Amino acid sequence: MKNARKYIFGALLLCGSMGLSAQQPLLDGFAYGKELAPAGNEWEQPTKLSLNKEQPHTWFFTFSDVERARRLLPQFSDFYLSLDGTWKFHWVGNPEERSADFYKPSFDVSAWDDVTVPMQWNVAGIQKDGSLKYGVPIYANQPVIFQHKVAVGDWKGGVMRTPPQDWVTYKHRNEVGAYRRSFEVPAAWENREVYLNFDGVSSFFYLWVNGHYVGFSKNSRNTSSFCITPYLNRKGENIVAVEVYRNSDGSFLEAQDMFRLPGIFRSVSLTSTSKAQVRDFRVRPDLDKDYTNGSLEIEADIRNLDDKKMKGYTLSYLLYANKLYSDETELVSEGKVSDVEVAELSGGESMTVRTVMQVKSPRKWSAEMPYRYTLVGQLKDRKGRVAETFSTALGFCKVEIKDTPASQDEFGLAGRYYYINGKPVKLKGVNRQEINPESGNAISHSQMEDEIMLMKRGNINHVRNSHYSCDPYWYYLCDKYGIYLEDEANLESHEYYYGAASLSHVPEFEAAHVARVMELAHAHVNHPSVVIWSLGNEAGPGKNFVSAYNELHAFDASRPVQYERNNDIVDMGSNQYPSIAWMREAVKGKYDIKYPFHVSEYAHSMGNAGGNLKDYWDAIESTNFFCGAAIWDWVDQALNYYDPHTGDRFWAYGGDFGDKPNSGMFCMNGILLPDHSPKPEFYEVKKVYQNVSVKPLDMKQGRVEVFNKNYFIPLSDYRFVWSLYKDGEKIQEGDMIPASAEIVKPREKAVYTIPYKYTELKDESEYFVKVQFLLKKDMPWAKAGYVQMEEQLLLKEAGDKPSLASLTASMTKPEVVENADFTTVSGKGFCVKFDNHTGTIYSLGYGGKKVIRDGEGPELDTWRAPVDNDNWAYRRWFEKGLHNLKHRVTGYTRISTKEHEENVIKLMYTVVSQAPNPAVLEGGVSGRYKVKELSETPFGEDDFKFTSNQIWTVYPDGSIGLQSGVTSNDPEMILARIGYSMQIPSEFEQYTYYGRGPWNNYADRCSGYFIEQYQSKVSDLFVNFPKPQSMGNRESVRWCALTDKQGNGIEFIADSVLSASALPWSAMEMTLAPHPYQLPSSTGTHLHLDAAVTGLGGNSCGQGGPLEEDCVKAGNRFINFLIRPVSNSSFVRNAQVSVSGDAPLLVSRNKNGMVSIDCGKKEGKIMYSLNHSKKATLYTAPFNLREGGTVTAFYVDNPKISVTESFNRIENIPLTVIHASSQEVGEGDASHLIDGDSNTMWHTMYSVTVAKYPHWVDFDAGEAKEIKGFVYLPRQDGGMNGVIKDYKLQVSMDGKTWTDAAQGTFAQGIQAKRVMLPDPVKARYIRFIGLNSQNGADFAGGAEFTVIAD
Secondary structure, eight states: OOOTTTOOOOOOOOOOTTSEEOOOOOOTTEEOSOOSSOOSOGGGOTTOOEESBOOOOOSOEEESSHHHHTTOSGGGOTTEEEOOEEEEEEEESSGGGSOTTTTSTTSOOTTSEEEEESOOHHHHTBOTTSOBTTOOOEEESSSOSSSOOSSTTGGGGOSOOOOOTTSHHHHSSSOEEEEEEEEEOOGGGTTSEEEEEESOEESEEEEEETTEEEEEEOOTTSOEEEEOGGGOOSSSEEEEEEEEESOOGGGGGBOOSEEEOOEEOSOEEEEEEOSEEEEEEEEEEEEOTTSOSEEEEEEEEEEEOSSSOBOSOEEEEEEEEEOTTSSOEEEEEEEEEEEEEOOOBOTTOEEEEEEEEEESSOOBBOSSSBOOEEEEEEEEOTTSOEEEEEEEEEOBOOEEEEEEOGGGSTTSOOEEEEEETTBOOOEEEEEEOOOBTTTBTOOOHHHHHHHHHHHHHTTOOEEEETTSOOOHHHHHHHHHHTOEEEEEOSOBOGGGTTSTTOGGGOGGGHHHHHHHHHHHHHHHTTOTTEEEEEOOSSSOOSHHHHHHHHHHHHHOOSSOEEOTTOGGGSSSEEEESOOHHHHHHHTTTOSSSOSSEEEEEESOOOSSOOTTHHHHHHHHTTSSSEEEEEESOSBOOOEEEEOTTTOOEEEEOTTTTOOSSOOGGGGOOOSBOTTSOBOHHHHHHHHHHOSEEEEEEETTTTEEEEEEOOSSOOSTTEEEEEEEEETTEEEEEEESSOTTSOOOOTTOEEEEEOOOOGGGSOTTSOEEEEEEEEESSOBTTBOTTOEEEEEEEEEEOOOOOOBHHHHTTTSOOOEEEEOSSEEEEEETTEEEEEETTTTEEEEEEETTEEEEOTTOOOEEEOOOOOOGGGGGTHHHHHHTTGGGOEEEEEEEEEEOOOGGGTTOEEEEEEEEEEOSSOEEEEOTTSSOOEEEEOTTSOOOTTSSOEEEEEEEEEOTTSOEEEEEEEEESOTTOEESEEEEEEEEOTTOOEEEEEEEESSOOBTTBOTTSEEEEEEEEGGGGOOOOSSOOOOOOEEEEEEEEEEOTTSOEEEEEEEEEEEEEEESSOHHHHHHOSSGGGSOOOOSEEEEEEEEEOOOOOGGGTSOSOOGGGOEESSOEEEEEEEEEEOTTOHHHHTOSBOOOOOOOEEEEOTTSEEEEEOSSSOOOEEEEETTOSOOEEOOSOEEOTTOEEEEEEESSOTTSEEEEEEOOOOBOOOEEEEESOOBTTTBOGGGGGSSOTTSOEEOOOSSOOOOSOEEEEEEEEEEEEEEEEEEEOOOSSOOTEEBOEEEEEEESSSSSOEEEEEEEOOSSSSOEEEEEEEEEEEEEEEEEEOOBTTSOSOEEESEEEEEEO
16 A cells, blocks of 8 residues: 555545445456556457556546535636647557557657547548548447457457458458647646546547556546646646547447447546545435435545645535525535544555535425535645545435335335335436537537426436436536436447347456446436436346446445346346337236336337327326336437538438448437437427326316326426417417416316306317416526426317308309310319329319329328338338329219209219239338339239229319228238328418327327417428438328418318328338438429328337327228318318218128128118129128129119129138247237238247247137148238248147148248148148247247138
């Protein structure tokens, strides 16, 4: 203990709990001692973590006096000097190319580039001509960017192995950046210790000062501090030199889902302390069992770096209370501790001094009311002279996990729950990466503050720091403004996954695992915002994490520890991307999982996403077993780049820089766009996360129930405002609660009356009430009047509206001209031409202006530009040709009109819509897609197709009604949408609609989008996603219109509601464009009017596709809407008509052979005949037609409205599942094999255990059949697990004795596998056996299984 430079800590004396005790032991892998030069291989030595790097300590600073110390931040300290700014920089692609002597002061760096630190050199080198001056940015999700493979011991090969020639690291095996700058030591720092601090350097660096080798470090996300006192020129210039390596053995532990960017990307600073110094300063606030009074345990690590003994030193402390959201403080009464003795310390010795301060009735810290305190300490010598003044912020935030009896639980359930200050709070969170499109991971303090302000505006109270320690300033801001943090260690070895190859099992990496966790904890233990520790992310389950947990828990037991890859070794449970079905059951507290539970990642927000967020939170808020969840993630991780040919700047993702390996678009998962502007999903998050609910009790009387979801604060800081909307327009508003009324308290409900008059509402109109909670006063994140929370309630549905036939009864009947190709109908002020080959409008003009582009009239459309979460479905969409439907008329009739419709024209078309052939969308997640048409395998009559029966009604005023019935030959096929698309000329650029908005929304993401009237330009509806995709949809649309600037144009009116979309580009144009700037010039507005649109779900990572109720299937659908001319923006008056007319008929058959005839309405007698028989039968119920045949159906009162459908014989037989060797209950039930729905599947168990092959399912045919063969359809959602390769089929008469009937190998691919037996066999029971899988994993599964038999 004589050399303070080499051995920082020593154990001298152990006193009572309030006195002195030994320091924490040194972290393994931290070496100390003077070395003249690096060995040169430290960056490939995993047991060597650093040389001469200080042991970690909390984020605190020393000041010249108490007043400055009360301000906490380093810029107010005389003993802090920033080295951010201009540095000299030189880059090479390989270590052997570097300037080995650059660290010498005599080395001339004048020709080197000037760069601004913090920076990441790949990003700083991006040029506006598209060139890359300092290497290539690489985005990767799971792998490291250098050569490796998943194998035990692979890490021993290091980072310099030869990769494939197209990888970035083939040419630039390991980039090295050299940094130089000078500084002068302030004169006031004489006789003081000086430290050089690096808050973030990726991934490894050597350090020299004035030519002297100081040491190295390789943890990129925690502060590295070095004592540089012995190397300084106290007067004059000092030279600091830093050599940074892109890759090191530390990179094996930093395989996070992000751009892998090297450089000094956080602040560099100098700090100074006295030689009798406070090396570390920890505070441990606590509350009594009633959460009333507090205690503050204070720990100061005192170190003597002088040659003289420290004798008679004392510590004193003053506690100041901060104003809310402010750094202004006032002294706490009785908040003082004086004359705490420090034991005598010889030079080089250190010791921890503990004391306790009692605090009566402290204001507690929570995200709702983040009250902070500032503790200022002073170290004084025996003469009372101040040696050090130091400070830290703190908060009284007591985190507990408690077993709770049912009598004490809000929901009456006994369980193990998570508490903050005695309340079972809900953490409503996001995962957050540090990213800026212009600077990479080097982000400013102002950006951090802006992010928190946006979170507070969006009702987000929780952040998982994924997957590393954040910039120190981030924690200060979260303390100040109130964000609950899950603080996560910089540990992710995803490249080796979770089996035997995982580094979590490797002894050589144990010290690194422990150190990264402990550096995190030591740095942030004082922050009240940290309410959960996390050991890391996706890095295996091994013993290295057990060691890390034990060290962490011994250091700080005041917060629970989480680790999603091994719940057994930590304090609470967690997982990632659970399904809605799993969540709904797990929250009941009956699963064999570790409660309380926190979902560390969910709702993967890639592209246009956010489906089912409300479903998740309906489950989470139904009990206290789950304390919350964090969306993946906060912001899209894209970087600014420039097209070398056009000069366009765009947001680049993986592959755009020519980077290999890369993970394509997978970096763009935020609820914010790369520039931190909100995506449409943000507003769903804001609504679902809000801390109030409003429920209707008696809307006629205006009575509603308000529930305050907060745990600590009443709703007194909000104005309750109500607004009344008639047909989407606000007509009345006011304050809901008189000033004297009682404000609802935390976790309480209150009933309020909204003072509208229900009896005065118009019968024909629709009414909604909006209740909003507005900030009463300015807050840091928003001005007074900001709508923090809101709800919309239906007050009254619209009454009956007059029929268009009655409104136009006195008008002249339009004229009709027919030929083989077109039927033209014209009247006063309009002309419409129908295409008799496609069955739709070819052109439409109102007032001499074309309002539908020629040849672009309404056509059946069931496809969309795939959103990133459509990876479960889009392959099938292309396989069925949904993107390329061709429409042909198979029947055309001019329908005679009835008495009350004598002046209208009615045309009926039967249209078959089918693609010429299947197709494949190539490109994976690259964002660079190409459609490959499989024209060599053309579709036939039995392949997937739609049949639609359309009745067009043309009225004398130019209005056109469409009544359409659509069916298909695969009713279980899930479509992207079902409706009609068309193109409107671009001059009609004003889009007005009455429906959900203003942001785009979908069936499973619509709670934050209210039903009102909205207006914008069509171009403004486009969302600037880095990769274009479906984005225009609005749900619950009553009507929409496209007009010119004068309000003249075309309006579309739904018979009830439609989903509608208007965008400047087609779905295919958006699919094929890698970035928005690469979209072609718009040819017009692409308008979609849909009966329904499939929801978004969350399958881009794990959650699954949309729920059953949010999927659009290809079964029978009726789509009815009215097209009308509109002038002078008279939209509401124009829409006051009913969409009526004759309904078409649909004939369909289910998988069991039962035929149904549907007309979409309750009234109307229907007759049908079979096989062209002249004898007709009254339809009353579905009938059996398994043997096939032709059905003709027609109305009794109007036989011209008829439809004919033919069906082939059904070969497969009904089956029942009687046994499965293994199944994932719920999601992967074996019964899904026979449900006729190719979107569900059987999957062997994976959640609890994984059984080995073989796997089998037993079926019962009900009676003995002549078995001829079978059809196996693999899973259709794009997943690879469970696809069977080798199979066997066995049969039995009694279900006990089995004989082999067939055995073989399935070809790869998702297409149905049809197997015919060499000789038919008679059997009642069938056993389908999977012997192995296509990918070698032990999972088996399939979408459908059918048996071909007589």
